[in-house]
Structure formats: C-alpha cells, structure tokens
Amino acid sequence: MYSNNQWGNICHRVDTCALSGAAAFVAGIPGAEILVNGPLWCYFYALRNLEHARYDMGERFHDCQPDNNAIVYGTEKFLTETLQRLLERESKPSLLLVESSCSLSLIGDDLAGIVRKMNLTHPFVTMDCGGLVGGFAEGYVKAALAVIDKFAKERLAGVQEDEPKERAVNLLGLTDFYYNGVADTKEICRLLKKAGYKINTVPGAGSSLEELTELGAAQLNIVCNEELGLKIAQHLEKCFGIPYVAAGLPYGIKGTQAWLEQINLALPCENMQAVRQEAEELTEFLTAKGNDYRGLWGSIWFDKIVLAAPGTQALCMAQAVRDEWADMGELVVICQHDVKHSRCTAADKILLTGKDAEEIEELLQNEEDLLIMGSCSEASTLRRRGTRFLSCTIAYPAAEEVLLTAVPFVGLRGAAHMLQKLWNVYIRSVIDKQVHK
Secondary structure, eight states: OGGOOOOHHHHTTTTTTTTHHHHHHHHHHOOOOOEEOOOOOHHHHHHHHHHHOOTTTTEEEEEOOOOOOOOEEEHHHHHHHHHHHHHHHSSSSSSEEEEEEEHHHTOOOOHHHHHHHTTTSSOOEEEEEEEOOOOOHHHHHHHHHHHHHHTTTHHHIIIIOOOOTTTTEEESSTTTEEEETTHHHHHHHHHHHHOOEEEETOOOOTTOOHHHHHHHGGGGGEESSSSHHHHHHHHHHHHHHOOOOEEEOOOOOHHHHHHHHHHHHOOSOOOHHHHHHHHHHHHHHHHHHHHHHHHHHOOOOEEEEEEEEEEHHHHHHHIIIIIOEEEEEEEEEEEOOOOOSSSOOOSEEETTEEEEETHHHHHHOOOOOOEEEOHHHHHHHHHHHTEEEEEEEOOOOOTTOOOOOOOSSSSSHHHHOOOOOHHHHHHHHHHHHTTTT
C-alpha cells in the first residue's frame, strides 16, 4: 500500500491499481484477454481506466462476479463457470490472464490449479495482484515477468541457441495505456528503424505472444519508461545476459538526438545521419515559424510551470520544456513514480506523489497564473478553488480533452506537436490578458 494511507488520493487522482497495470500489459498483446477474479466494482474501476486508451476493452476484459459467500467458501465455482462460458465461444484468446483483485487475493485460492482443471486449449497465465501491492506500474511489471518466465524462458535459457540478430533491440516499458501511448510507441519505433536498428519485440505494446518468445534474439534492451521497464530489463540481464540501457523517452529535437546517442553508445547503429538530417530540417522549419510567431505574440513565457505525469515522462518532458520549448520563471515536476536513472537537470523542484502529498496539495492550493502540464485531476483541483491557470493535457485522466488523432508527444514529430500545443496555450493567454485589461 502507498505510504501515509494515500491509496485513495493516488488511485483516484493520478494512478490506478496493480490489477489495471497487469491487465494493461496483457491487453498490449494482440488477441489476449483478461479474466478478473474480483468484485464488480474492481472490474469496472479497472475497465473504465483501460478503455480510455482502447475502446474495445470491454470485449477482452471479463469478470467472474463472485458473491459475498466467496470470502468464506472461495471463488472456484465462479471462476469455473466463467471459464466454461469463455470456452464455449468460437474465438479463443491468444493468451488469457486470470488475476485476482486485492480483496480476493486474501482468500488464497489456487488460481493456477483451478484454471488447469479446465484443460484450456490456449495459453494462460495466473497471478494475484491489486491495490495491496502497489499501483499501475507494479502490476504491469508483475504481469510482464509472469508472461516472460512462462512463455519465453525456455528459448532464452538456450534451448534454441540462435545468434542474436544484428542491431536488434527490444523496447521495454512502453504501453498503450499511458496517455497518447500508441502514437509515442510508433514514433519511437520509426526513429530507431530510421537509424538502422531492427525492432525485435515491444512487450506489452503490440508484440504477439509468439514474438515474445523471440526476446532473446535482441542484442540490446532499451528501457523507455523506467517505472515499467527497468525491472524487466534487470531480470532479462540477470537470467539471460541481455544488456540494457535506461534511455528514457525522447522529447524535443535535442532530446531525441541525445536519446539516440545513448543507444548508439551501447549498440552502434549504421544510419544515425538520417535522423540528424531530419532533425536539422525540422529545426530550420520550426525556427522560421517561431520567428514569425514571436513577431506577433512575443516569446513563449510562463511565470511558473507545474508538470505532472508518470515518472519517466515527467522528467524527460521537463528537460525538453526548459531546454527547447518555452521560457519560464520556475519549473516544478510532480512524478507519479520514483525514477532512479533520470538525467533531468531542468526542474527547480521535483515532488513525488504519495511521499510529497502535502506539499503538492499546498502547491495546487496557493499558486496563481501558472501553466499546468498534467491531467484533468490537477486542473479540476485548481478550478474548484477559483485559481487562474492555463492547462496542457499530457497524462491520464484526461476528461477535459478529446484525443482522436495519432500524433506523438515524443521524437521529432512529437517535438513539433508539443511546441504547437504550447504556442496555442500561450497565445490564448495573451489574448485573455488583453481582453480583461
């Protein structure tokens, strides 16, 4: 559980439970489905969070609906009945995750034994997870390790002694269920391919179960979101000797080039110049556009920016905000997760949700005339208090913004997109000040 009894504050405002995180990893495997062994409120809580990113989650996310007597007599009856209904369908999942909620985990049912009795003809994995063992990231990691150990371990252990593919990389810690996650994954893959790397697998973000058995064919693991991917990379290195680099996320033009240089040091590529050329062309374009806008509106300036997001995203984006995208008086970063390998030097102050809850509450209570780069949680808190502020949505929950297009925040394409967003926020603020003079 979170420190200082902050479960409600964390899970309802800035994070979700481990059950959601585990489901998110498996939902990132094409054709996979999830069966929740837990009460309906747990099921709908997780479903509501997951379907923001994948509208079809209701077709892949099931619940066995145990009644109150299950606390005494167990959940085998309910699990068996639900599994039987799933078996009777014509379509079969590529993988089935059966997971218990935090409350049902206390019963101690043998999920693996119950599922084995059903003689399923498709792959499955079972696990207990829920709010008692942390948030989204903890559940994601636990599910990832369970899937890897069950379905990829034999190959990785050397049953098939294939040589690693030249310049092949695995991308660890990416997910469709971070805000704009699908578009960001595509841009990261595009940049790496352009530089000359081969994308071997992207666990939990598009790779099939069959592709995950090829994890050992990579020469390098690239950790993107550290809170999701670092423990997976350490596990793969310890057990199977695959090295990793904790590269973070590539925001901005300079940030993208620095990100690629980290990877290039660990595993040299053959076409870095192609990315440099694209970066140079984009820089020239954005400089020309920026000069035009500055002539009309002045330079982008915010007295204070508060940036709140998942740990790696928050710190990496903060660096690009200060180095490339805007000028500001102060930059405060609120991280949903602790990040050990951050290279962020841009923030004036870094706060951690849960640990620094009181300071964050005070920050959102007393500040005026600031830009919130975060979720609708921070924005709604300020709005209820009548605070004057600007907002730019970069994280879930995102109830106050519609996202229909697949335009990334990361990489070179993302650099133009984010600069566009910040220019538009700034221009609206200038107009608003002129109107209210």
